[in-house]
Amino acid sequence: MERPRTPPEQYGTSVTRPPDFDAFWQEVWDEASRIPLEPRVEPVPLRSNEHVATYEGSYTSLNRVRIATWYCVPRRPGPHPAVIYLPGYISEPPLQKGREWAARGYACCVVAVRGKLRSNAQFNPGYPGLLTYNIVDRYTYSYRGLYIDACRAVDFLLSRPEVDPERIAVTGSSQGGGLSIVVASMRREIKAACPGAPYLCGIRDAIQLTHTYPYEEINDYLRLYPERREQVLATVDYFDGINLAPRITCPTLVNIGGKDTICPPETGYAVFKAIGASIKELKVYPEEGHSAGAAQHEPLIIEWIARYIGSPSS
Amino acid sequence: MQKPADFDAYWERTMQELDRLPVAAELELNQLRSSPEVTIYNVRFTSIGPYRLFAYYAVPVGQGPFPVRVQIGGYQSVVTVPAGSPTGHWDGGNTARLALCYRGQRHSDKPYAAAFPGMLTDGIEDPQEYVWRGVVADCCRAVDFVCSRPEIDVSQITLTGNDLALMAAAFRSDRLAGVSAAPALFYRLEEALPRATAYPLEEFNDYLRLYPERREQVFRTLAYFEPLYFAPRVRCPVRLSGDPAWLELLRRALGNQS
Numbered sequence: 030m031e032r033p034r035t036p037p038e039q040y041g042t043s044v045t046r047p048p049d050f051d052a053f054w055q056e057v058w059d060e061a062s063r064i065p066l067e068p069r070v071e072p073v074p075l076r077s078n079e080h081v082a083t084y085e086g087s088y089t090s091l092n093r094v095r096i097a098t099w100y101c102v103p104r105r106p107g108p109h110p111a112v113i114y115l116p117g118y119i120s121e122p123p124l125q126k127g128r129e130w131a132a133r134g135y136a137c138c139v140v141a142v143r144g145k146l147r148s149n150a151q152f153n154p155g156y157p158g159l160l161t162y163n164i165v166d167r168y169t170y171s172y173r174g175l176y177i178d179a180c181r182a183v184d185f186l187l188s189r190p191e192v193d194p195e196r197i198a199v200t201g202s203s204q205g206g207g208l209s210i211v212v213a214s215m216r217r218e219i220k221a222a223c224p225g226a227p228y229l230c231g232i233r234d235a236i237q238l239t240h241t242y243p244y245e246e247i248n249d250y251l252r253l254y255p256e257r258r259e260q261v262l263a264t265v266d267y268f269d270g271i272n273l274a275p276r277i278t279c280p281t282l283v284n285i286g287g288k289d290t291i292c293p294p295e296t297g298y299a300v301f302k303a304i305g306a307s308i309k310e311l312k313v314y315p316e317e318g319h320s321a322g323a324a325q326h327e328p329l330i331i332e333w334i335a336r337y338i339g340s341p342s343s
Numbered sequence: 344m345q346k347p348a349d350f351d352a353y354w355e356r357t358m359q360e361l362d363r364l365p366v367a368a369e370l371e372l373n374q375l376r377s378s379p380e381v382t383i384y385n386v387r388f389t390s391i392g393p394y395r396l397f398a399y400y401a402v403p404v405g406q407g408p409f410p411v412r413v414q415i416g417g418y419q420s421v422v423t424v425p426a427g428s429p430t431g432h433w434d435g436g437n438t439a440r441l442a443l444c445y446r447g448q449r450h451s452d453k454p455y456a457a458a459f460p461g462m463l464t465d466g467i468e469d470p471q472e473y474v475w476r477g478v479v480a481d482c483c484r485a486v487d488f489v490c491s492r493p494e495i496d497v498s499q500i501t502l503t504g505n506d507l508a509l510m511a512a513a514f515r516s517d518r519l520a521g522v523s524a525a526p527a528l529f530y531r532l533e534e535a536l537p538r539a540t541a542y543p544l545e546e547f548n549d550y551l552r553l554y555p556e557r558r559e560q561v562f563r564t565l566a567y568f569e570p571l572y573f574a575p576r577v578r579c580p581v582r583l584s585g586d587p588a589w590l591e592l593l594r595r596a597l598g599n600q601s
Contacts (some may be wrong), residue, residue, distance in 0.1 A: 146420055
């Protein structure tokens with residue numbers, strides 16, 4: 030007995046912007062800025078090859094949580110343009126992507142945000158679990174620190190002598206797409222962004238539009254604690270990509286799948302509309318699900334990043 | 344890569360090790376993940392080591408006994424709560440599901456938290472110490488667990504997963520109505536590895552790049568995990584997925600089971 034579905038591109042959003050949204054994030058950044066980065070790199074010979082040197086990079090983030098990365102560097106003289114690759118919700122940060130970007134000539138930092146393997150000694154809510162961790166309180170909500178983990182990958186790259194600080198891009202899909210929007214919105218150093226199938230955008234809408242994990246974690250939580258609904262929705266608005274996207278100024282290429290049941294296409298259209306950059310492009314793969322046409326789309330990401338931060342040889 | 348002369352003995356020893364240990368199951372209601380259509384339990388039981396494992400167990404609300412599908416997850420740390428249809432709603436189906444977290448995966452990570460990448464070569468120098476020997480036992484134990492449940496129709500147990508599902512089916516055929524397997528980790532590695540450029544198979548290449556002198560040792564261990572050598576022991580119906588040409592050898596080894 031479902032109502033006919035509004036065309037996804039016309040759906041819009043019910044996300045609201047809290048009046049103290051900017052002040053809230055300013056406070057988070059102020060708190061983060063008092064925590065030293067303490068960047069470290071350790072060579073990982075097992076994951077290196079003739080073209081790419083792989084390191085375990087690490088740094089300190091909000092709440093002094095130690096964040097691990099795969100840091101892959103081309104075996105040729107720098108300075109290199111750099112790519113931050115952000116991970117999905119349940120998958121481990123893909124070393125594969127780091128090696129591929131480094132083989133193309135970019136230094137690539139693949140981030141294990143808090144809760145992932147190697148970054149879970151101090152914070153480990155699990156999957157499911159992360160999305161609703163302290164979800165009634167924006168000051169201790171999981172993603173408050175996790176967003177900073179992603180943003181500080183920029184500082185990690187800036188600490189590296191082989192990285193060209195003027196040429197940093199960010200990409201990832203699903204949670205990695207949502208986090209790409211976060212990092213591009215919060216860090217001026219980002220010169221190009223390619224979020225795919227962005228998660229954490231239109232959260233209020235997504236929990237109505239889909240019943241798959243991870244968004245379903247919120248519905249599970251509200252089924253058990255219906256009286257906390259307003260508190261939960263109030264929290265997630267502070268973390269919604271739709272509220273952050275207007276700050277993005279770098280050229281941004283978004284891809285979504287028209288049949289995505291994990292991150293509904295409605296939310297992809299809504300966040301794309303909200304992106305503040307004057308150069309932005311939306312690529313819709315109408316027949317694709319949550320992959321959002323990844324295989325077909327990848328060459329466009331490579332081209333976009335090369336166009337806006339310069340190909341490695343330039 | 345030849346079938347090791349003691350292939351059968353190696354696995355029979357492993358299965359005897361498992362048989363000596365009680366399943367010792369504990370079920371705990373997971374109220375947060377349950378819904379009006381399905382009850383989710385957090386389950387723990389014991390495998391070789393001895394090692395305590397975790398699984399999510401989804402039982403439809405209603406009158407059993409239910410058919411059950413035992414799911415062996417892919418090669419990653421996180422195992423998801425079994426859901427119903429692709430839209431997430433429990434599909435109204437009458438089939439219970441068990442989603443196993445094998446040793447090293449999240450929730451079955453104490454004391455052994457596997458690295459991804461890393462787990463594929465953990466202990467690879469010695470067949471007895473190779474972590475996947477225990478993982479195969481874990482998969483068999485998941486079948487033992489559902490067999491022990493009164494709400495399950497034991498004539499309707501199916502197993503699904505990658506190579507591991509087929510390996511476990513070799514030792515639990517008499518309990519299984521069928522197995523679906525999509526070989527991904529151990530099949531025809533001598534041919535697959537030189538062509539592989541992506542993880543997880545790249546883990547083997549990484550290892551051989553760093554330790555070229557251990558090549559013989561590595562393949563000696565991997566021979567105990569070649570799905571082709573498990574095939575003759577599988578006596579329940581098999582559905583294979585993957586490239587038919589690549590799987591043809593396995594299909595032939597399975598004879599009229601596939």
